[in-house]
Amino acid sequence: MKLGELKSIRNEGEYEKALALLRILRGAESGSKEYAYRSKLKRLVMDYESTHHPFGEEGFEEWAQQMQEGQAAEHKAxxxxxxxxxxxxxxxxxxxxxxxxxxxxxxxxxxxxxxxxxxxxxxxxxxxxxxxxxxxxxxxxxxxxxxxxxxxxxxxxxxxxxxxxxxxxxxxx
CATH class of the missing domain: 1.10.260.40 (lambda repressor-like DNA-binding domains)
Structure with a gap:
């Protein structure tokens, strides 16, 4: 996914790719290009979710928390x-x-x-x-x-x- 070309997420495939990229970019430092890319990607994911998975911004935060808990669960396993x-x-x-x-x-x-x-x-x-x-x-x-x-x-x-x-x-x- 090239950030400059990406105006919106159009389907579930792009949505899944965006989620995977968000996971990869989770540790990006504030002010870096990766952080800017992650911020834009997060906004696009939230826009897509608001229409296709309507649980709002709180839902994204909930998803992010679940991802962190999932990693903790994997470590515990x-x-x-x-x-x-x-x-x-x-x-x-x-x-x-x-x-x-x-x-x-x-x-x-x-x-x-x-x-x-x-x-x-x-x-x-x-x-x-x-x-x-x-x-x-x-x-x-x-x-x-x-x-x-x-x-x-x-x-x-x-x-x-x-x-x-x-x-x-x-x-x-």
């Missing part, structure tokens, strides 16, 4: 999407850690020719409590980590979540 992706990544990492820990503990139980019930007794836990720990429904306390590491000869690092997973758990709380 992007933040929500990022948070959802972070949460999904954390959950995936947590599940992988729990499965790896469970596999190691079960393998060590088998190597030691013992049972999960016997291990629970050695750790001074109920069998159901140990099962919940292995399935990730309950957390390990320091005493259980030390005893499990000692009885099953598993390094502490294998029983405790990696820093990234642990930080995700803290941030999720």
């Amino acid at each position: 992007a933040e929500i999407e990022k948070a959802e992706m972070d949460a999904a990544r954390f959950i995936d990492n947590w599940r992988r850690f729990i499965e790896a820990r469970k596999t190691i503990v079960k393998r060590k139980i088998k190597e030691k020719h013992t049972t999960q019930g016997r291990l629970a007794e050695m750790l001074h836990l109920r069998k159901a409590h140990l099962s919940n720990i292995l399935n990730g429904r309950r957390t390990l306390n320091a005493n259980v980590v030390v005893l499990m590491s000692h009885y099953l000869e598993i390094p502490y690092e294998k029983l405790l979540p990696p820093v990234e997973v642990a930080q995700g758990a803290i941030m999720a709380d």
